[in-house]
Amino acid sequence: MSQAFFHNNYQNPVYFKALEIFKLSRAMAVHFTEDKHVLEMGISSSSKDRFAGDLVTESLQLAPGVASVATAKSIGSRLERIRNIRRSSKSLKSLCRSLEFSGVKESEFLNLLRKEIQIFDRMVSDWIQQIRKA
Numbered sequence: 456m457s458q459a460f461f462h463n464n465y466q467n468p469v470y471f472k473a474l475e476i477f478k479l480s481r482a483m484a485v486h487f488t489e490d491k492h493v494l495e496m497g498i499s500s501s502s503k504d505r506f507a508g509d510l511v512t513e514s515l516q517l518a519p520g521v522a523s524v525a526t527a528k529s530i531g532s533r534l535e536r537i538r539n540i541r542r543s544s545k546s547l548k549s550l551c552r553s554l555e556f557s558g559v560k561e562s563e564f565l566n567l568l569r570k571e572i573q574i575f576d577r578m579v580s581d582w583i584q585q586i587r588k589a
Contacts (some may be wrong), residue, residue, distance in 0.1 A: 467521065472574065476517055477481075480510045483510070483561075483564050484507035488501075488503070488507050491510070494508075497509075502557045506557055509552075513550060516539075516543045522580075524536045524540075541573075541579065544576055546576060551565045
């Protein structure tokens with residue numbers, strides 16, 4: 456694998472998209488839960504609050520997951536870490552549905568997040584092709 460991959464990982468568009476998804480998820484969760492802290496969301500009796508907390512927690516795993524691909528020693532390890540990123544992405548989509556069913560009325564926010572996750576998924580697919588070629 457080229458040294459450029461290691462040095463430029465934090466300039467990787469996939470990494471930046473992961474950060475955007477986290478920021479968007481966090482802003483949405485704060486809005487949906489009326490400014491609760493993530494820890495409060497997790498222990499809330501409201502399913503909407505818990506799903507919002509899970510959304511933040513799951514989205515928080517994307518950027519470090521992308522960064523960890525650069526530290527993997529083998530192609531197999533890199534691909535396994537990418538599979539974990541994809542699992543997190545799939546979980547985020549599921550949490551969007553769960554939030555919708557739990558009574559979140561601002562579905563346009565959820566649709567925006569879904570759109571960003573779809574873009575992220577396409578970027579990851581392209582990234583995988585680059586990794587396999589390297």
